[in-house]
Amino acid sequence: MKKRFTEGQIIVFLREAEAGLAVKDLCRRHGFSEGSYYLWRSNFGGMSVPDAKRLKQLETENARLAAERWHSKQKGAFEPDGSYLLEVPFSHPQELMMDILRHGAAVEVVTPASLRKSVAEEAVSIAGRYSESSR
16 A cells, blocks of 8 residues: 655644644645544654654564564574564574674574673674774
């Protein structure tokens, strides 16, 4: 389904309503339904345009990560806080570490503790290589 309005336009519509324009008049003026207005208000109410764009980027990134397949027996689910918990069986920690580090701060190893420790040590080593004092 093609969207007719950008996040920026939607934010402008919401601000018009906040400024006192009646919802029915707003909908008629711009050609969308009241249902759309209330849906947008629940999703974007109180946001600025940069906030809405960042939300869209995060939703896109979450969908991409959820669709990514690392292993045929992986299990994944979204947590209540919006994070994505992925369980991946592995036999070679170094190979899995490379995939984890490729995503940077967007991922966190929860278990096993040995893999978590290895990833943390590698991240510290990488940060040290790029610190100002190492130049």
